[in-house]
Amino acid sequence: QWAFWFNATDQSYLRHIAKWRHRIGDIERAGRRRDREDLMAAARMLRREAAATRELLRSPAALLWRAQPAFILRSAHKGNILWDEESKRCRFVDVEAVSLGDPTYMLVRFLVSLQRGERFEVPPLFVGAARDTFLRVCPGWLIPGFDRLFEARLLEREMSDAVWVVWEHVERRREGSVTAATNVEERLGRVALLRHQAVAKYFGA
DSSP states (O other): OHHHHTTOEESOSHHHHHHHHHHHHHHHHHHHHHTOHHHHHHHHHHHHHHHHHHHHTHHHHHHHHHSOOEEEETTOSGGGEEEETTTTEEEEOOOOOEEEEOTTHHHHHHHHTTOOSSSOOSOHHHHHHHHHHHHHHSOGGGSTTHHHHHHHHHHHHHHHHHHHHHHHHHHTTOOSOHHHHHOHHHHHHHHHHHHHHHHHHHHOO
């Protein structure tokens, strides 16, 4: 019911795309103001990849709109999990940011927080087990096009995280190379890889 109180829904990618645009603009302005070429270069990379990702998210947007909305805990990542030794269960902390929408959001958010390196390297058996467990809780017939939505949300989350780490670096006025501090090139490599895989799978290119 918190989501209704705050009118927070997530049945579109547009809110995230708008946030990319706003934050990349902040990075560009900071680069000009501070005469930081590394920030300007990062902003150019982000803007280029964001434009390509935005176009690719047009196709699954209608599928997302028709999906039955689910409860979303936006902070469902490994940094917000505590292990309760007594009950032998995990529990999430930082539960203020909630919404209703994309039924794949929480699964993707958690899996993205586990990966390392340029490729999506969470072990396939783990991804399969997580997917199967998720679909037992929320049966697949409730989520037409589950795989497409999963892949689209994975792409959106990777792009959003790439923008956020650079923006956060700027907002905290951190010194040193933004590329080295944020691994933005590696992150955008993951975005490009996911995008190319989606194009090959769904458009045969």
